[in-house]
Amino acid sequence: MIDIDSISKNYGKVPALHDLSFKVRKGELFGVIGPDGAGKSTLFRIILSLLLPDSGKISVKGLDPVKDYKSLRKIVGYMPGRFSLYEDLSVEENLNFFASVFGTTVEENYHLIKDIYQQIEPFRKRPAGKLSGGMKQKLALSCALIHQPELLILDEPTTGVDAVSRSEFWSMLHQLKEFGITIIVSTPYMDEASLCDRVALMQQGKILEVASPQEVVDSFRGALFGVSGGNMYRLILDCRDFEPVETVFPFGEEIHLTFNGGGDRSSELLEFLKNRGNDEVGIRAIQPGIEDRFMALMGTT
Secondary structure, eight states: OEEEEEEEEEETTEEEEEEEEEEEOTTOEEEEEOOTTSSHHHHHHHHTTSSOOSEEEEEETTBOTTTTHHHHHHHEEEEOSSOOSOTTSBHHHHHHHHHHHTTOOTTTTHHHHHHHHTTTGGGTTSBGGGSOHHHHHHHHHHHHHTTOOSEEEEESTTTTSOHHHHHHHHHHHHHHGGGTOEEEEEESOGGGGGGSSEEEEEETTEEEEEEOHHHHHHTOOSOEEEEEOSOHHHHHHHHHHSTTEEEEEEETTEEEEEEGGGOOOHHHHHHHHHHTTOTTOEEEEEOOOHHHHHHHHHTTO
16 A cells, blocks of 8 residues: 655755655554654655655555645545644534545445544534544544545544543544555554554654564563662662663663673672662563563664
């Protein structure tokens, strides 16, 4: 569905994308995972023909986004990160407007949005600007789908919404796959990566890895340990002072660390930390996650 070959983009002297290459298969849910400033939005805007790349080639279902932009926009649904519907129009008016733009009607494609729209239908007369974050999200998705696109592009759709709405949104995306829609979604949340068929891990305009979530986890090399207890800030500094330690990163209420060579020096570290006055510290072997692999890849770039 999408073939990206050596795409680069600069804003003046600031590089946004550097030599990106990957493919998105037809019918898959593909995630672009990375923190703010990684270049995700720039990449999506190039795919949508809203920006021109400085170099490289891109094809969307065989279409060139520059030469064939009119044809491309008929087969693509887009949901930007920021709510961009007409806030003074009602829910119903927004949906009818976007349907008319694409020469269709709500009734014609209602089967596609039924499960989503039914949750906001009780508020169909309410101005879009008066909806909650989760309801705005569902309305924006409905408007992006109303012309039955073959490709759905979602730029950080769950940013700023509550945990329940995030979960509901991903459930809706999995249901949409049943209609054969290819979905590419960006997110800064590593836990959402596991909900995709494949992911591209992205940082500072570069692709670090493209693989399935399980393949990403499996590619983590060496043993990983969790350290907890006492003063977290002091514990991080003391762990970094232990010479055999290779990487140290805070993860919630725990510290994740590795040792040089990928081995196990946890008993020595425990003694070292206690000698530094960390009496309540505990160390345990843990299974790595996608975020651990991402942090490891960042250390190699």
